[in-house]
Amino acid sequence: MALNSIARDNLYLLTKKLGLSAFESKAYMCFFEIGNGLSAKDISRCTGIPLTRVYDVMKSLEEKCLVRQNKLNKPVKYYLNDPAYSLMLLLNKKKMQINEEIAMLESWVEEMKRLSINDADKANIYSEWTLYDSEQDVYESLIPALIKDASKEVIIVGRNIINTINERFVEETIKGIERGITFKVITTIDSLDSLLTYSGEDAIEKKAMLIKLLQICNMYSDMAYVRASDLINVVPFGIFDVEKVGFSVQSPKNSKYIVTLVTDKKAIVDEFYEIFEDLWSKSVDVDLNRFADSNMHIA
Template sequence: MKEEEIIEKLQKLGLTKYESLAYITLLKLGPSKATDITKESGIPHTRVYDVLSSLHRKGFVDVMQGSPRLYKPVNPEVVLERIKEDFIEDVENLKVAFLELYREVHGEDLPEIWTIQGFENTVERAEYVIRTAKHEVLINTPFEFLQLLKSEIRARKDIVFVIISNFDEIPDWLKGNNIILARSGGAPWLMASWIIGDIDYALFFGALPKDKRREKFYSFWAKSPKIIQNYMHWFYTIYLDNSEIIKPLNYAAAPKPLSLVNIRTLITVLKYLEPPRKIEVIGRLVDTKEPVTLDGEITEYEYTPLTANITVNAGGKEWKIGGIGSYFEDVEGEKFILLD
């Protein structure tokens, strides 16, 4: 990266042009006198002390007392990590403030579904879903689009992927221990693409665009557990259940404990394991909505287009546990943690 580009990016982080020049100069020279910094950077001698004092206040420079006084650059990794943490905190605080402003006028949450215009924006949202997921990502999309997500998928070895596509062969980057692959089958494949992250985010779109119409492409972005739990149900009953599993999860080599939020993902994993399996379930009692945590063993499971649940023996009692939105079972499971 050219020095001019570095200065431009540092200015975006809140430094002035002279402050950016001084910090870059110190990285080149190491601990230096103010006169040396002036000579190397071209910062006027009348300004250099103010610039260095400002950099010290902002955490970019340490002052080494003595005669002469020396100025030392703070490790860039330390500086940038602190800036990143502060930036993330500011963004989260702004999100809260913006929602409060919105509710003052409208008295409700922001809309749960947005329209995304432009193919590149859709790709960015799909990457964001993968990057921010904590437990699992469900993907149903043509291989042409799946390839665009290659780097994000390869980077996430700490979550479970369930991916349905029109595979001919399985590329190396999809052979990870944490990935379940299915080859799409029949008419359901033609209906739509889905990228779903946990119960937090979902992206939906139809046919991929031709190049000349990429800017007119539309997709739909949802951030609503109520909507996403339906998307997850459709993902399994419409798509996965009509597809062929060509690569199950390598459970033995997958990182433990394995944490999931979708009951059907859990059962898809269990189909290739010998029961019983130790599990911790975090959820709510269906009758009272009281929070509950169960530690026990899975003894059996049930999986149909309408029903998905597991039976867990915990505390000397058998519990019937479903997923989010359960009303037939004893417990509405919100997180499922396989322990062995």
């Protein structure tokens, strides 16, 4: 059932929006391109995913109820579950996540409104709502300002950190490392792998910034820690000195905007720190030498 280009693009965007990784989306699309009963080698040839990664990708798709395998076949064959049912399950799960995030944000806003009205002098709380056009703006404006104010530790978690790297973010990060701040970063494997595929004129400036940042991280390897995980299913956030947290949520009605909140309320900071600790324990260390100059030629 070969897809036309529009249907292919729509299916890819849909699966990404529903939480699939790039590899998972590509593997899932194979069943619409070349049919059912696919082996791991079939999927690897169709997608370009290394064969050693295909098994993990397919296991993840099975856990999401999108595909099933028949172990009686040799080699094992994978079959597509009914998309009308399986995709609706993912969609409903996504709706629940969005509703839970909205409910959480509304409760925090109401609590902070109460504090500011009834006991503003004693509340010891800073909060600010800001609308940004994109996740890029969060990394260009909000995160660098909070890094600049930090004095001990900066924690940053986000699925798309690498692709949102900008000059101000790099500048404040380098200054922070040089003044003794510890940085802990968790992003996705896909985001890190994108470092190795930058090409064209637009990539020259970003590569130069990244190389500069990586050189500093390697020089101060005891101050900068980067880990990767494909389990990041939370909004992008940063924790600063375990005293302040900034986090962003895409509008469920208009994905063009991101609502950003900064607060030093201890209960909220502690909640995000618990999320970070859980992700950190399940993530893997990244060897930054893999992305050194020799592997990232500016051309």
